[in-house]
Amino acid sequence: MIFLNDHRIFFGAALGLFIFLTLYIAVIPALDNQRINRPLPRQAKVLTKDEWAGKMVYIDNGCVACHTQQVRNVEMDNVFGKRPSIPADFAVNRRTDFWRNTANLMGTQRAGPDLTNVGERQPSAEWHLIHLYQPRAAIEASIMPSYEFLFIERDYLQPGDVEVKVPEKFLKNKRKKIVATAKALQLVAYLKSLKQSDFTDKSIIPEFLYKQEKKDTEGAQGGENLPDGAELFTANCASCHQANGEGVPGAFPPLKGSPVVTGGDLELYVNIIMKGYDPRPEFAAMPPVGTNANFTPEDVTAVINHERTSWGNNAKKVTVEEVKVIMDKIK
Structure with missing residues (x-):
């Protein structure tokens, strides 16, 4: 058979099948999703420069390993959002860069709470900074690791410094001032930007399932x-x-x-x-x-x-x- 004897035909057929399957399974469905899933009318605005930089800090530190950003359609998730998540919630996101398509940090594990609506649940920048420096200072039973490396210690505050008021018992040196670095502030800006958009038409809001x-x-x-x-x-x-x-x-x-x-x-x-x-x-x-x-x-x-x-x-x-x-x- 010419198909088996001519390597050019054999590899050409394999390449053609690969391209067809890529288009049929990945590219065309993705384009179709973009077409039918538009941002909601009240969708949160595109991330600012600081919020986008904070998203990179979130990715770099592996926060997605313990936190989800998806409110499942079960009643136990209604503490994390006003409604179940839908595809349109993620339509405003864009690629991280050319090589990485990590725009949607939905996650699969919940060692920590879901962050879909954390910007509304916890809008206090001070709380987030204290929590990042020492989670046990904000939530006594927290299992989250400390992110002290996102902060610096100073003897005296300098102009523009954002001091973090950490309880004394969590300070290694009680004479030092704890100051948030740019990365800590950017991460907090990103967390505060996470707010679930409302539906314009309240009558179409999906209900949580398995209600008790x-x-x-x-x-x-x-x-x-x-x-x-x-x-x-x-x-x-x-x-x-x-x-x-x-x-x-x-x-x-x-x-x-x-x-x-x-x-x-x-x-x-x-x-x-x-x-x-x-x-x-x-x-x-x-x-x-x-x-x-x-x-x-x-x-x-x-x-x-x-x-x-x-x-x-x-x-x-x-x-x-x-x-x-x-x-x-x-x-």
Whole structure:
């Protein structure tokens, strides 16, 4: 047979088959995906120069090995995003460079939490910097390695330095100032840019599958059925204030025994939750958690009542009506 006897025909046929399969299996489906999966109308903007550099730091340090960026369509993932991820979420991404197509850092392992919406869940740059320098300073049970090499120690701060307020017990030399390097700041800029885009048409948002029935928590006053305050606290507050409410000395203030939590100034309390707080140099700034998480008056009431009755706190619970009046006033 000429096909077997002529090497030019044999290798030409093999090359032709290879090109056909490449086009049919890889190239054409990829082009089709680009055609049918467009960025959402409210898709996050293309990464800035610093955010893109931070993405490179994320890749270089192998963060994708422990963190995913995909909210699966199961209810247990709803703490990581407002909805399940869809192909359009990744349509705005571009190649890392000519040789590497690592635009989508979806990951496969979750040794750490998913980061799809971490820019909204945790918008505080101070928190991220402390967490990178020493994860146990932000989350006591964290298994994440320390990235101290992204920081430098100085005797005195220089103009433009960003100091990281690490609790003293995690400092090797308590006289030194911890300063974030450009790479640390770029990585934090990238993490803060990770925000899940909303659908313009709310009616087409896919629901999470395998839903479990949740019990409503009845408020102490007025018989109100409120969301689970403990669950809201865990999802939005515990990373800084800790599950035991004791915070982190030198970084995040305690809620256990706090005069703000147990006191009678409800307007200040609601303002802090919705608009953030930054009056004390000994602690990192608190971001507007409630605004970022789109808290309703019921959500705020549930969180407040959880904090006022946990960790030995024994303050009077508040009602949705009281909180709603304040939220209407501060809008």
